[in-house]
Amino acid sequence: MKLYAGISFEAAMTRDQAEQLAGLMEEARPTRPAGVVKALLEFDAGRGRLVAVWADRDTLDRYLAEVSVPRGTELMRTIGLEPEVRRFDVLGLG
16 A cells, blocks of 8 residues: 655634635645645635645655655645645545
């Protein structure tokens, strides 16, 4: 079984902020870190969560060791938010 790694950036936000964040994600897509397989933004009841699925944990770990601030945090800070960051295993990706 292929094991991926995930990282999420979550914060309380308005619908307008979520739409701004979605736009920033689209603009930043060409420079997305190479190890990112998928990225998505979910929004419900005033909470938004940007989720990035990485090729594997080693790739994510190397990226985090190389940058001072992860891309998801940078994007959220652009719209005035400070996210809660969480890492996790992704056991399946359809």
